[in-house]
Amino acid sequence: MKKNIIYILLLISIFVFGQEPRKFFMPPSEKNIISTDLHIHTVFSDGVVWPSVRVEEAYREGIELIAITDHLEYQPHKEDIPNLDKNRAFEIAKMFNQEIDRNDYINFKVPNEKLIVIPGVEITRDTPNPGHINAVFIKDANEILQKDSLSGVIKANNQNAFVFWNHPMWSQRDNGIARLADIHKFMIKNKLLHGIEVVNFDTFSEEAFSIALDENLTILGTSDIHGLTYWDYQIDLGGHRPMTFVITESKDTDxxxxxxxxxxxxxxxxDMIIGKEENIQPILKSNIVIKSNGYTKDYTSVKINIKNKSCVNFKLEYLGKYSFYKNSKFIVVPKYGEIDLLIKTIKKRKKIDLEFKVENALIGPKTSSKVKYSLLLY
Ligand SMILES: [Zn+2]
Ligand SMILES: [Zn+2]
Known part of the structure; x- marks a missing residue:
């Protein structure tokens, strides 16, 4: 009798809650992947929503860490919200996050654990001196509000904040071409700047990507959301905001x-992933899984199965000498899907090496990553 009740409860819960939420990407073994958005506005600067809405959006979209980063200096709602303590937007978001029950969001894609909300600010200066700079993991926003170009950045660094250059590809300057000014070179040389946005909202910058690689800055993509993510990214139609995934040893905030x-x-x-080769390679290896199902009965071709465990439709180009029975060298492995290939090996082989270019896995400007697999055939 008891067993029956448990079984019925299980059926009801599957019916009500639907499928287990899917991971965006499978982490490499013994690592974690944390989904983040480190550039977010609220009514406490030029955004149009209360901080608690940012927390709800993050739960609905499966984001595990957000930073609230209102402009310190640009306060267009000052008449209605005097905002004397610049830490308030973060405090409200954090408090709301502690109070809500994550089970309320179970119908949406949710992370397995509680959302982490961290404090941040956007230090707002004229472009390019040095333009807009985000500082996250700060201790006190009020202290970072300074008059001249660099003292806010220095204060943030004194608080051990992680500091990055926002939207260096802004069209207001150099027609959208990101370029280091002397002040950025100074900041990089003195370790005051640690990252750079290669993606901001709906823009992607190959020049910013080059700067990140040349100067060894952390590569970031953020939403810079001011309105509602559901409107800007059509979340209800399957869209998503740009996310930065952080590959970590544990899920601990430090x-x-x-x-x-x-x-x-x-x-x-x-539908792209963008990063340094050393980070993209293990992600491709843990998300594109290839196995051999041996030769067909007449030994004319080898059956290969390619599984894609990620949220990206991987576009592969085969780089080897063989040809396929049913496909061209261009192959799309759909997100969370799989395909079968028949490879014509001419004569029977024990082992086969396969190499693919992954067109939409970018490791540099106009450069895609490659993956190699070695398969035993029987
Ligand atoms: Zn900005
Ligand atoms: Zn911003």
Missing amino acids: EIKKALFKGQTFIWFN
């Missing part, structure tokens, strides 16, 4: 911060 300083990130933007 470990996430450490990993950001070490540059262990990649971006999910539209």
